Amino acid sequence: MKKVTLDSGITVFPMPAAVISVGKGDDANLITLAYVGKVCLEPPIVVISIQPKRHSYHLIEKHGEFVINYPTIDQLKEIDYCGTRSGRNVNKWKELNLTKEHASIVQAPMIKEFPWNMECKVINRIKLGSHVCYFGEVVATHSDSKYVKDNELNPDEFDFCAYVSGNYIGLMKGALEKHGFSED
Numbered sequence: 001m002k003k004v005t006l007d008s009g010i011t012v013f014p015m016p017a018a019v020i021s022v023g024k025g026d027d028a029n030l031i032t033l034a035y036v037g038k039v040c041l042e043p044p045i046v047v048i049s050i051q052p053k054r055h056s057y058h059l060i061e062k063h064g065e066f067v068i069n070y071p072t073i074d075q076l077k078e079i080d081y082c083g084t085r086s087g088r089n090v091n092k093w094k095e096l097n098l099t100k101e102h103a104s105i106v107q108a109p110m111i112k113e114f115p116w117n118m119e120c121k122v123i124n125r126i127k128l129g130s131h132v133c134y135f136g137e138v139v140a141t142h143s144d145s146k147y148v149k150d151n152e153l154n155p156d157e158f159d160f161c162a163y164v165s166g167n168y169i170g171l172m173k174g175a176l177e178k179h180g181f182s183e184d
């Protein structure tokens with residue numbers, strides 16, 4: 001194996017390409033984020049990182065809430081559109097024919113057409129360098145029922161994608177193995 005040294009900003013691990021809703025009512029906006037991750041199980045806490053120059057930054061600062069909407073591989077256009085246009089200039093909901101669905105706890109709307117929605121309340125924020133990192137407690141999660149079987153998520157139905165260094169990558173259906181398989 002011959003290794004080369006890369007710019008430290010490059011990552012090869014898959015990141016979610018998620019579309020986040022922020023704001024409320026007519027002002028609600030959509031932004032695609034790859035800097036999204038889960039960092040605590042109990043309570044369930046996720047992080048997202050947003051650059052202060054984004055329109056969405058001002059909405060999350062004002063309302064302290066957001067929804068993570070996770071798409072399928074058939075919704076790549078929506079993902080890319082929400083990550084290349086600003087809500088300052090376009091209404092992304094209207095342009096993409098996306099429907100605002102009332103969330104159960106937060107005021108930011110969910111994307112009805114996306115199969116996975118996590119309602120989050122900001123509990124902390126840290127200004128890093130280029131990005132401000134928000135810690136959000138997950139207060140409700142909604143899933144298309146097709147992903148759930150016998151009260152567990154069923155990877156055989158997964159039709160998700162990931163973002164790897166500028167590329168949208170389709171994730172395979174089904175699992176390679178189950179957690180703990182090496183103990184058998």
Ligand SMILES: Cc1cc2nc3c(=O)[nH]c(=O)nc-3n(C[C@H](O)[C@H](O)[C@H](O)COP(=O)(O)O)c2cc1C
Pocket residue numbers: 017029030031032033034035036049050051053054055056057079080082083084085086087088131163
């Ligand atoms: C796949 C993808 C991932 C992105 N990830 C982030 C991110 O993690 N943080 C961020 O601030 N901007 C990210 N962006 C850029 C914003 O989505 C983009 O600047 C967007 O147009 C901002 O919208 P707004 O001005 O309506 O808030 C990403 C864009 C794409 C296409």
